[in-house]
Each structure stands twice: as structure tokens, then as C-alpha cells.
Amino acid sequence: MNFGFSEEQELLRSEVAKFLAESCPMDEVRRIGEGPGFSPELWGQVSELGWPGLIIDEAHGGAGLGFVDLVVVLEEVGRALFPSPLISTTLAAHAIARAGSPEQQARLLPGLAAGTTIGSVAIAEAGDLHGAAGITLAAERNGDDWVLTGEKPVVADAAQADLFVVAFRTGEAEDAIAFGLVEKTASGVSVEDRVGIDLTKRQGRLGLEGVRLGKGDVFGDSELLSQLLDAGATAVVAESVGAAEAALALTSGYAKERIQFGRPIGQFQAVKHPLAVMYRDIESFKSLVYYAAWCIDEGHADRSVAASRAKAMMSDTFPQIGIDTVQLHGGMGYTWEYDAHLFLKRAKWARPVFGDADHHYERVAALGGL
Amino acid sequence: MDFDFTPEEEAFRAEVQAFIAEHKPKKGTPQEMATWHEKVREKRWVGFSWPKDVGGGGGGIAQQVILKEEMAKAKAPSLGTCFMGLAWVGPSIIEYGTEEQKQQFIPDILDGKYHWCTGYSEPDSGSDLASVKCKCERDGDEYVVTGQKIWTSIAMWSKWIILLVRTGQGESKHDGITCLLVPMDTQGITVRPIQNMSGGTMFAEVFFDEVRVPVENRLGEEGQGWKVTISALAHERSSIAEVTSLQRSLEGLRELARKSTKNGAPAAEDRGIRRRLASIDARIEAMRLNGMRFLTKQLKGEPVGAETSVNKLTRAELEVEIGELALEMQGSQGVLGAGSGAVPDRGKWQNHALNWPEVVIGGGTPNIQKNIIAERILGLPKDPEA
Structure with a gap:
């Protein structure tokens, strides 16, 4: 029994933190966020450091590490509010690594690992129903091919992504789900960048008009959907741990220095x-997400309930942490110039992504036998 | 990161399970209970974490976790009967006591020969514990104690009391506090029980009128009593026992949800009830994992102090919520008293909803836990008047 990080993991953490402090301090975060939302230069640098390929196996050009290592990186990425398609690319690679054919893996994973291909997963739809029943994007059979027509309204990093892993429906049975590998340049694909509350997180609408998927472009099933939702929830909570800790550090630092009533x-x-209470809440969803990441790496039976507990508690408490961060700063917290609002906005992004507290508490209840 | 136990640790788990299967009392007769306590004592599972040279088990941290988990899962009787002696009096004596004190008290605590009670709080020193005033003056080879203690649990059944008194004034209010070990039958001690809101009588006021205590009954140095107290209160860090008891309460709540009706349908199908149960579930799991993180720090030899307030704060909220949710699920039956014949689950939720202060207020209120987190972990400044 050892619930701590290894020396290698601590070293990885300090390297990531050092790079971000030097190369992407808060004024750079703002410059990127208020501009295109993405820095090709920084993405190139972190790709050379191996971040996008962290969990991709070495045979396909990655570092061959696990979700526990990814959590370490994402905590620091979140602490710095680093705007990048790291989670999106990692999840696309995770999907292909878990369920893709050897041909698909050989074709796509090296580019994702090197960061030369930016990936994203397109799962959520307008009905806000996470899980197989929520996937309504229909596909028509045309010979051996599937033809997709419809949309995914909020896809993370859509404007930057070269490759989308798109969940779609193949039949009427609830679990009749498959995933399509859709390249941005394919015929019938359109992307509309949509500005978010959180300028450090970009998303867009993915439009699909008769997009043709050959046999080699389709993979996965409803089990992969469940794996991806768990992995996505875990990644977002890990990033939120760092962001929430940064918000707490900013606010408690201010509370030590701001003098009113002579003290x-x-x-x-x-x-x-x-x-x-902020500290208690962060420590709690931090413990929960560490365990969730370990369960993913171990293929443990607790994977889904662990991910749902972590995401439920984060979605339940991080928004209030953002609100308190602004409120405890008084008027200063309301200004554009001061950083407090960046954390409030990050919480509003993190809350619904891969399911909100209501969804995940319901899942915890169901998995607990209710 | 690895949540699995080693083969040696799993072998210890199997040993504990086999022991429970063989020796756990079936009916709980006094004879059976006496045998149980004798057997666990023989195993050195009473005071399992204490050093072997004082009669403890010398058990490692992972083994302690396993022992507590298995005992709680099996709903086995306690390991030892001298609750406060095992929880903090014993550890304080082991850390600060003289050789004579260790020989006099530790075996009796392990054998459960009698009860200890704790004389810390006073009428004007509750959350502000370091402001204790109970007067204590040196007179030759004796101390003379005059004052009052309150909220002293099981004072009426205890043979000894661990007592905080004021022997002097220092720069800080933490200076000048001294810790004494006093027999409850000493002349000048009066115990007056206090009834609590559930109708039970577990705690008392204790009055001291020129009570004479030999100097050799002092624990630690004169004026260093605060240090003795703090180290003792921080002794329990893993919260394993609390987590297992909360998990049991949650299981009971789920069963109650299945048999209760809300708005004409099973409460277990009500979305709001399900969400509240799941939120309790997630917080208990967070406590369990927080506890394992603290244990890992301890295993690596890193100091663990104020972090335990994180779990104490969550536990306090959960204990209150659990009672409230249970009574709400009972609907109009929730008005029935614990003694009423028609009350669900023989009134255990009614008792829960009226007895949480014992754990929520005893050992530091939630507001005090928040102060500890804010000041000792986040480094926020103390109120200079506090």
C-alpha cells in the first residue's frame, strides 16, 4: 500500500512546472487566450518534451507511461491554466490505443505522440445525456461504408484538431455505438470555432454532411465509450486540482496581505x-482522482465509480471555489486585469465537461446498487 | 502509487479473518466477551501500534490498517475496553511518562482493568482550550488543585483522570499548563452527571476542592502540559475506524431508502435522495483515500499534523447529514421517538440524529477544524486577541 508518487513522477512534476513557469506565465496565458486560443510554438515545445505522447506506448513513439503519470502533468498544466489541446489529443490517442486496429494504431498514434497530429474526441450532444443512450448522431450504411450526417455542438479544441474521434449510432439497440476517425480535411466536415466563457479552453461545432467512413476508419463500441468518458472525467478533474490549488494560493496570499479594519x-x-473549506474540498477530489487514475492503469473494477466520484465532487465544489476566489478579493476580483476571474471561468468550463455533478452522482448511486 | 497490499500483509489479513471467525462472540454474553478480550490481548492486538517493550504489538502502519478494517467489517467487539486510555492517555504516557508511570499504568490500560476520563474542558475553556484556569499550586511534594472541569465523558465510572491545570502564567497562554494523573477517589473530587439531549447521561461536571496530588503523578514537565495534550490528540491519523463506521451507516441508509416511500414511490428511486446518498458515498471514499495519503506520508517519515483536520471536518458534516437524511426518508414516521414500538430500525436513526454532538463537538468543533486548516496549513494569521 503506497498512496504517493515515485521519485520519477515528482521529477516529471517539477520539470513540467518549471517549463510552464518560464515559457507560459500568466501574461502569456492571457495573450494566447485573448488571441487565437492556441500557441503553435508552445505546442511544438511541449510535444518535443513528450507531453502528448505520455500515455502512448513506446512502439508508437510515446513514453509508455500511465494515467497516474498523466495526472501529475495535468495538475501542473491546470495550475498554470496552460491553453493547449493536451487533454483532447491524449484522449483521442487513448481511444485508438484501447480499441483501434493495429493498422489504425500504426497509422495514427505516432503523429499524435509527436504532436504533429492534434486530436479531439467528439462525444457529447445537445441532449446532455452522457453514455450510450445520449449518442444520437446517426449513420447510414452505404456498402461497406458508413455515412455520417449531423453535428457535435461542443467539441473541445475543434479549430485546432486535425483528427476527430466521433461517437455515432449504428443501430437502435442502446449500446449500438461505434467511433469514426474523421479527418478535418475530409469531404463534408466543417468546423465552427465558438468562443467560450473560459478563453483558455477552446471548442467548436463539428458539422458532418455526408462524411464517408471506410472500413478502416471505424472502430470501438459502447465499452470504449464508457472507458473514454471515465478517462475524460479523470483528466479534467486532474487539471482542475491544479487550477483550484492555484486559485486557493492566490486567494490565501491576498488574505494575508490585504489590510482592512487595521489588520x-x-x-x-x-x-x-x-x-x-476550499482546501478540504480540493484535497478530497484530489484523492478521488488519484485513485481513479490508478484504477484506469490497473484495469480495476472500480474504474467507473472512482471516476464518477471524482468528477461529481469536483463539479460540485470547484464552481464555488471560483466564486469564493473572486468574492474574497472584493472589487479587485471583479477586474479583467487581476487573475481571479480566470479561475472562476475555468470552473465553469470544467463543471459540465464529461458530465456534471448530477450525472455523476446518479451514476455513483446506480453503481452502488440503488 | 499502489493500493494493493503485499503478500505478507495479505497473510496478516487472513490471520485476522481466521481469528475473528473463531473467536468473535456469538451472543455477546459476559463470559464470551471476557474470553474475546483475553484472546485479543494474548495476540497483542490491544495497543497494536504501541512499542513491544511496553506491552504493545509493535505493529506496522499497513498492518494497523488491515486490523482495524477487518475488525470493523466483521462488527467485532473493540480491541480492549479502556477507550480513552488506549486512544490518548496511553500514548501520552508512553511519550512523556517516567519509567514508573509506564509500569504503573500501561499494563492496566492494555488489560482494561479500569476506565480513564479526560479533564480538559472547563466552563470557560471549551474551543479555547489553552485558556484553562483550574488552579494548581505546589505545596512541598504535592500539588493542590482547585477548580472545575466539564463535558468529562464517563467521569462517573472512571478510576483515573488525566487533568490539565494551570501552574503558572507565561508569555503565551499555552505556557504554564501542567498535566496531572489523578485518582478519581481522591478526597475533594465531586462528580455531577449531565444529561444530554438524547436523554442519556455520558458526561459530567467534575469539581476539585483542594485536591492533593503527589508530584510524581505529573506527566511531563511542569508548564509543558499543552505539548503533552497536543501530541496525544494528534495520535489518531488514519481515520480508518471512522471511515468504516461511516460506510456502515451509508449501507444502512441505502437499506432504509429501499424500504421507505417518498412521494408515493420508493425513496431509492427518488433522484434527490439518490444524489444525496451518492454525495455521502463520495465524501466517505475521499476520507478513506485522504487517510491513506496521510499514512503514506507517515510511512515515508514525513510529518503529518494538521491534515487530519480535513477528515475531521468532513466527518462532522457527514454525521449530521446522515441522521437528517434518515429521518427525512422516514417521512411522517420520522417524528417517532427511539423508544416507540413502530419506529423504523429500532430507533437507531433517531439516536443518530440526537447523538452526533458526541463526535462532532468532542475533540474540536468544525469551526475549530477550519481554524486549524486555515492557520496551520494555509498559513493565515491568527487573530491576535485569540
Whole structure:
């Protein structure tokens, strides 16, 4: 029994943190966010450091590490609010690595590992129903091919992605799900960039008008969907741990220095107590997400319930952490110039992605036998 | 990161399970209970984490986790009967006591020969524990104690009390506090029981009127009593026992949800009830995993201190919520008292909803836990007047 990180993992953490502190400090985050939302230069640099290929096996050009290692990287990426398609690319690769054919893996994983291909997963639809029943994007059979027509309204990093892993429906049975490998340049594909509340997270609408998928472009099933939702939830919670810790550090630092009524406001229990609750909440979803990541790596039976507990608690508490971060700063927290609002906005992004608290609590209840 | 136990640890788990299967009392008769306590004592599972040279088990941290988990899962009787002696009096004596004190008290605590009670809180020193005033003056080879303690659990059944008294004033209110070990039958001690809101009587006021205590009954140095107290209260870190008891409460709540009706349908199908149960579930699991993270830090020799307040805070909220949710699920039956014949689950939820202060307030209120987290972990400034 050892619930800690190895020396290698701690080293990885400090390397990631050092790179981001030097190359992407908060003014750079703002410059990217207020501009195109993506920095090809920084993406090239982190690709050379091996971040997109972290969990891809070495035979396909990756580092061959696991989700526990990914959590370490994502905590630091979240702490810096680093705008990048890292989670999207990692999830696309995870899907192909788990369920793709050897030919698909050989064709696509090296590019994703090298960062020369940016990937994204297109699962969620307008009905906000996560899981197989929520996938309504229909496909028509045409010989051996499938033809997709419809849309995925909110796809992460859509404008940057070269390759979409698209969940679609192959029949009426609830679990009749498959995934298509859709290249941005394919005929019938359109992408519409959509500005978000959180400028450090980009997304867009993926339009599909008669997009033809050959046999070699289709893979996976409803089990892969469940794996991807768990992996996505875990990744988003890991990133949120870092972001929430940064928000707490910013706010408790301010509370130590801001003088009102002749004393630092951090002396008042009305300020101390919400900060203590923030700390407790972050520690709690942090523990839950570490376990979820370990379960993914081990193929443990607790994978889904662990991921759902982590995502439920994060979605339930991070938004309030963002709100308290702004509120405890007073007027300063409301300004564009000060960083507090960046964390409030990140929480609003993280809450619904891969299912909100309501969805995941319901899943925990069901998996617990209710 | 590895949540699995080693083969040696799993072998220990099997040993514990086999022991429970053989020796766990069937009916709980006094004879059976006496045998149980004798057997666990022989195994050195009472005071399992204590050093072997004082009669403890010298058990490692992973083994402690396994022992507590298996005992709680099997709903086995406690390991030992001297609750406060095992929880903090014993560890304090092991850390700060003289050789004579260790020989006098530790075997009796392990054997459960009598009860200890804890004289910390006073009428004007509750959350502000370091402000204790109970007067103590040196007179030759004796201390003379005059003052009052309150909320002293099981004072009426205890043979000894661990007592915080004021022997002096220092720069800080934490200076000048001294810890004494006092027989409850000493002349000048009066115990007056207090009834709590559930109708039970577990705690008491204890009055000291010129009570004379030999100097050799002092634990630690004069004026260093605060240090003794703090180290003792921080002794329990893993919260394994609390987690297992909360898991059991959650299982009970799920069963209650299946047999209760809400808006004409089973409560277990109600979306709001399901969400509340799942939120309790997630927080208990977070406590379990937090506890394992603290244990890992301990195993690596890193200091673990104020982090335990994280789980204490969550536990406090859960204990209150569990009672409330249970009564809500009972609907109009929730008004029935624990003693009423028609009450669900023989009134255990009614008792839960009226007895949470014992664990929520005892050992530091939730607001005090928040102060500890804010000041000792986040480094926020103390209120200079506090």
C-alpha cells in the first residue's frame, strides 16, 4: 500500500512546472487566450518534451507511461491554466490505443505522440445525456461504408484538431455505438470555432454532411465509450486540482496581505473558513482522482465509480471555489486585469465537461446498487 | 502509487479473518466477551501500534490498517475496553511518562482493568482550550488543585483522570499548563452527571476542592502540559475506524431508502435522495483515500499534523447529514421517538440524529477544524486577541 508518487513522477512534476513557469506565465496565458486560443510554438515545445505522447506506448513513439503519470502533468498544466489541446489529443490517442486496429494504431498514434497530429474526441450532444443512450448522431450504411450526417455542438479544441474521434449510432439497440476517425480535411466536415466563457479552453461545432467512413476508419463500441468518458472525467478533474490549488494560493496570499479594519483580512474567521473549506474540498477530489487514475492503469473494477466520484465532487465544489476566489478579493476580483476571474471561468468550463455533478452522482448511486 | 497490499500483509489479513471467525462472540454474553478480550490481548492486538517493550504489538502502519478494517467489517467487539486510555492517555504516557508511570499504568490500560476520563474542558475553556484556569499550586511534594472541569465523558465510572491545570502564567497562554494523573477517589473530587439531549447521561461536571496530588503523578514537565495534550490528540491519523463506521451507516441508509416511500414511490428511486446518498458515498471514499495519503506520508517519515483536520471536518458534516437524511426518508414516521414500538430500525436513526454532538463537538468543533486548516496549513494569521 503506497498512496504517493515515485521519485520519477515528482521529477516529471517539477520539470513540467518549471517549463510552464518560464515559457507560459500568466501574461502569456492571457495573450494566447485573448488571441487565437492556441500557441503553435508552445505546442511544438511541449510535444518535443513528450507531453502528448505520455500515455502512448513506446512502439508508437510515446513514453509508455500511465494515467497516474498523466495526472501529475495535468495538475501542473491546470495550475498554470496552460491553453493547449493536451487533454483532447491524449484522449483521442487513448481511444485508438484501447480499441483501434493495429493498422489504425500504426497509422495514427505516432503523429499524435509527436504532436504533429492534434486530436479531439467528439462525444457529447445537445441532449446532455452522457453514455450510450445520449449518442444520437446517426449513420447510414452505404456498402461497406458508413455515412455520417449531423453535428457535435461542443467539441473541445475543434479549430485546432486535425483528427476527430466521433461517437455515432449504428443501430437502435442502446449500446449500438461505434467511433469514426474523421479527418478535418475530409469531404463534408466543417468546423465552427465558438468562443467560450473560459478563453483558455477552446471548442467548436463539428458539422458532418455526408462524411464517408471506410472500413478502416471505424472502430470501438459502447465499452470504449464508457472507458473514454471515465478517462475524460479523470483528466479534467486532474487539471482542475491544479487550477483550484492555484486559485486557493492566490486567494490565501491576498488574505494575508490585504489590510482592512487595521489588520490582514485573513485574521477574520469569515475569510479563513471558506478558505479552509476550499482546501478540504480540493484535497478530497484530489484523492478521488488519484485513485481513479490508478484504477484506469490497473484495469480495476472500480474504474467507473472512482471516476464518477471524482468528477461529481469536483463539479460540485470547484464552481464555488471560483466564486469564493473572486468574492474574497472584493472589487479587485471583479477586474479583467487581476487573475481571479480566470479561475472562476475555468470552473465553469470544467463543471459540465464529461458530465456534471448530477450525472455523476446518479451514476455513483446506480453503481452502488440503488 | 499502489493500493494493493503485499503478500505478507495479505497473510496478516487472513490471520485476522481466521481469528475473528473463531473467536468473535456469538451472543455477546459476559463470559464470551471476557474470553474475546483475553484472546485479543494474548495476540497483542490491544495497543497494536504501541512499542513491544511496553506491552504493545509493535505493529506496522499497513498492518494497523488491515486490523482495524477487518475488525470493523466483521462488527467485532473493540480491541480492549479502556477507550480513552488506549486512544490518548496511553500514548501520552508512553511519550512523556517516567519509567514508573509506564509500569504503573500501561499494563492496566492494555488489560482494561479500569476506565480513564479526560479533564480538559472547563466552563470557560471549551474551543479555547489553552485558556484553562483550574488552579494548581505546589505545596512541598504535592500539588493542590482547585477548580472545575466539564463535558468529562464517563467521569462517573472512571478510576483515573488525566487533568490539565494551570501552574503558572507565561508569555503565551499555552505556557504554564501542567498535566496531572489523578485518582478519581481522591478526597475533594465531586462528580455531577449531565444529561444530554438524547436523554442519556455520558458526561459530567467534575469539581476539585483542594485536591492533593503527589508530584510524581505529573506527566511531563511542569508548564509543558499543552505539548503533552497536543501530541496525544494528534495520535489518531488514519481515520480508518471512522471511515468504516461511516460506510456502515451509508449501507444502512441505502437499506432504509429501499424500504421507505417518498412521494408515493420508493425513496431509492427518488433522484434527490439518490444524489444525496451518492454525495455521502463520495465524501466517505475521499476520507478513506485522504487517510491513506496521510499514512503514506507517515510511512515515508514525513510529518503529518494538521491534515487530519480535513477528515475531521468532513466527518462532522457527514454525521449530521446522515441522521437528517434518515429521518427525512422516514417521512411522517420520522417524528417517532427511539423508544416507540413502530419506529423504523429500532430507533437507531433517531439516536443518530440526537447523538452526533458526541463526535462532532468532542475533540474540536468544525469551526475549530477550519481554524486549524486555515492557520496551520494555509498559513493565515491568527487573530491576535485569540
